[in-house]
Amino acid sequence: MVDTYANGAVRIAHTEEKELPGGWVVLKFGGTSVGKFAEGIVEVVGAGTKVGRTAVVCSARSNSTKLEGTTNRLLRAARAAEKPGRHYDEIVEAIRADHVQAAKETIKSPEILLAFTEDVGEECENLSKLLESAQVMEEVTTRAEDMIVSKGEKLSCRYMAALLEDRSVPAQFVDLSSIVKTHKINGQVLNEQFYADLSAALAEEVYACGNKVPVITGYFGAIPGGLLNLIGRGYTDLCAALVAVGLRARELQVWKEVDGIFTADPRKVPTARLLPSVTPAEAAELTFYGSEVIHPATMKQVIRARIPIRIKNVMNPRGPGTIIFPDAIENINPRAPLHDARLFRTRSVSDATSQVAGPKRPTAVTIKHKIMVLNVHSNERTRSEGFLMNIFRLLLKWHLSVDLIASSEVHVSMALHSESAMISGGGDDEYKIDNEDLRGAVADLSEYGVVDLVPDMAIVSLVGRQLKNMVGIAGKFFSVLGDNNINIEMISQGASEINISCVIEEREADRALNVLHTNLFTFLE
Ligand SMILES: Nc1ncnc2c1ncn2[C@@H]1O[C@H](COP(=O)(O)OP(=O)(O)O)[C@@H](O)[C@H]1O
Numbered sequence: 001m002v003d004t005y006a007n008g009a010v011r012i013a014h015t016e017e018k019e020l021p022g023g024w025v026v027l028k029f030g031g032t033s034v035g036k037f038a039e040g041i042v043e044v045v046g047a048g049t050k051v052g053r054t055a056v057v058c059s060a061r062s063n064s065t066k067l068e069g070t071t072n073r074l075l076r077a078a079r080a081a082e083k084p085g086r087h088y089d090e091i092v093e094a095i096r097a098d099h100v101q102a103a104k105e106t107i108k109s110p111e112i113l114l115a116f117t118e119d120v121g122e123e124c125e126n127l128s129k130l131l132e133s134a135q136v137m138e139e140v141t142t143r144a145e146d147m148i149v150s151k152g153e154k155l156s157c158r159y160m161a162a163l164l165e166d167r168s169v170p171a172q173f174v175d176l177s178s179i180v181k182t183h184k185i186n187g188q189v190l191n192e193q194f195y196a197d198l199s200a201a202l203a204e205e206v207y208a209c210g211n212k213v214p215v216i217t218g219y220f221g222a223i224p225g226g227l228l229n230l231i232g233r234g235y236t237d238l239c240a241a242l243v244a245v246g247l248r249a250r251e252l253q254v255w256k257e258v259d260g261i262f263t264a265d266p267r268k269v270p271t272a273r274l275l276p277s278v279t280p281a282e283a284a285e286l287t288f289y290g291s292e293v294i295h296p297a298t299m300k301q302v303i304r305a306r307i308p309i310r311i312k313n314v315m316n317p318r319g320p321g322t323i324i325f326p327d328a329i330e331n332i333n334p335r336a337p338l339h340d341a342r343l344f345r346t347r348s349v350s351d352a353t354s355q356v357a358g359p360k361r362p363t364a365v366t367i368k369h370k371i372m373v374l375n376v377h378s379n380e381r382t383r384s385e386g387f388l389m390n391i392f393r394l395l396l397k398w399h400l401s402v403d404l405i406a407s408s409e410v411h412v413s414m415a416l417h418s419e420s421a422m423i424s425g426g427g428d429d430e431y432k433i434d435n436e437d438l439r440g441a442v443a444d445l446s447e448y449g450v451v452d453l454v455p456d457m458a459i460v461s462l463v464g465r466q467l468k469n470m471v472g473i474a475g476k477f478f479s480v481l482g483d484n485n486i487n488i489e490m491i492s493q494g495a496s497e498i499n500i501s502c503v504i505e506e507r508e509a510d511r512a513l514n515v516l517h518t519n520l521f522t523f524l525e
């Protein structure tokens with residue numbers, strides 16, 4: 001007799017699952033991929049099921065750009081619920097219509113289409129109720145906001161599961177919106193035990209799908225403090241990573257609309273080349289300094305579990321992509337898996353560990369936009385140790401985090417990044433500070449020295465595991481910028497042995513990227 005779950009899925013013994021050829025591969029698809037290439041996703045998943053066990057994790061749908069996507073619409077609905085009137089109704093209706101329309105265009109089976117349309121209706125009705133009650137309470141709490149946002153992934157995954165079924169790939173929608181049992185985590189949120197427990201719980205959800213492909217909501221659970229608050233946008237990457245860890249997957253595949261990681265942003269540098277592989281530390285550095293290919297928390301989890309991450313393109317599934325391959329186990333620092341575990345290093349070129357075969361070259365060049373430099377020149381009364389301590393204390397107080405720092409005994413320059421504008425004006429208008437935290441920080445910092453702000457800047461970074469062995473590379477980096485009349489506001493080199501960064505004017509950013517790529521990458525051919 002066939003052993004089945006309550007939902008009808010065939011139960012496969014866990015031991016048997018592990019014996020299946022190839023093991024588990026976890027596939028993560030972002031919102032724009034679901035929005036624009038849903039049928040391409042079906043093909044990728046269908047092909048995956050032929051060679052091993054496949055689990056799918058999806059973000060909320062975006063028809064064109066993330067800005068106009070479901071998550072942003074849901075957040076706008078939450079803001080509308082904070083004001084009087086039912087202005088959120090039209091947003092809910094737009095979300096509903098959008099999903100139904102997508103299904104009508106792609107799902108052929110009338111039964112599957114009908115069932116999906118009814119599910120969408122129910123989810124949207126429930127969403128309206130959530131918004132209504134938030135309005136009555138005159139507050140959208142973090143918890144309510146998370147519940148509102150979770151609808152995006154639910155709708156998206158219901159759609160992908162329906163489409164897979166329609167194309168004869170047996171699939172099962174998996175809702176993780178209440179996977180986190182708050183009483184179990186004992187107030188300790190996002191520590192390693194929490195992630196370990198969660199990974200195990202996610203694997204159980206997958207096993208419960210039996211022989212069907214699980215289509216898992218990237219939104220996972222009622223984390224105290226809020227998923228959006230604590231993890232931020234891009235939480236689906238982390239969810240996929242935890243599923244991969246729980247399943248001890250053979251590989252985590254992150255499907256995007258770009259062939260993989262390039263030597264520079266291919267949309268800005270036409271001669272950029274696809275990199276077959278990068279190290280976890282390089283990928284982390286690139287993500288932090290503007291080439292956001294993968295959420296940083298994601299990498300930490302999978303690399304610690306020694307699972308390779310492959311970046312692939314939904315528009316070109318046959319392409320090899322880029323693989324982020326975990327380091328050898330002895331080099332993984334369990335507390336900080338993206339960093340070298342050795343305490344003592346040598347930067348000497350004769351160091352045995354630095355004898356890399358083949359030509360030495362930087363891995364990639366990247367730009368981080370929306371940077372502002374904050375300079376503090378100490379007044380003479382303060383001693384240097386106390387000076388730096390006070391500055392960092394005030395940055396903490398005002399929730400400002402520093403991307404890059406250069407300091408002398410009595411002067412400190414810090415590059416700050418913010419997605420939202422902290423300053424307005426410029427051109428013929430006076431600059432003014434729009435952000436409360438920045439205003440508070442400037443007022444407090446002024447007690448310790450003279451403060452000035454330099455807006456409209458960008459960080460340009462050269463990243464590569466071989467940089468530390470490339471004698472003269474820093475000189476070349478700065479002279480290429482100088483030869484092209486690109487003024488450097490601030491330099492930081494040495495803190496990371498795989499990164500050389502400096503701050504330049506935003507208006508020069510794309511030109512800098514191109515001249516650096518031309519001069520530091522192509523001459524090495
Ligand atoms: N070095 C790089 N390699 C690949 N993509 C890069 C790089 N630097 C920046 N990017 C940009 O990162 C984006 C990632 O791909 P995409 O799938 O479009 O993003 P998202 O997942 O945010 O929708 C692309 O828009 C690409 O232009």
Ligand SMILES: N[C@@H](CC(=O)OP(=O)(O)O)C(=O)O
Nearest residue numbers: 030031059071233234235236
């Ligand atoms: N839907 C969420 C979470 C997410 O991870 O999105 P994406 O995978 O498309 O970056 C967002 O837009 O932030």
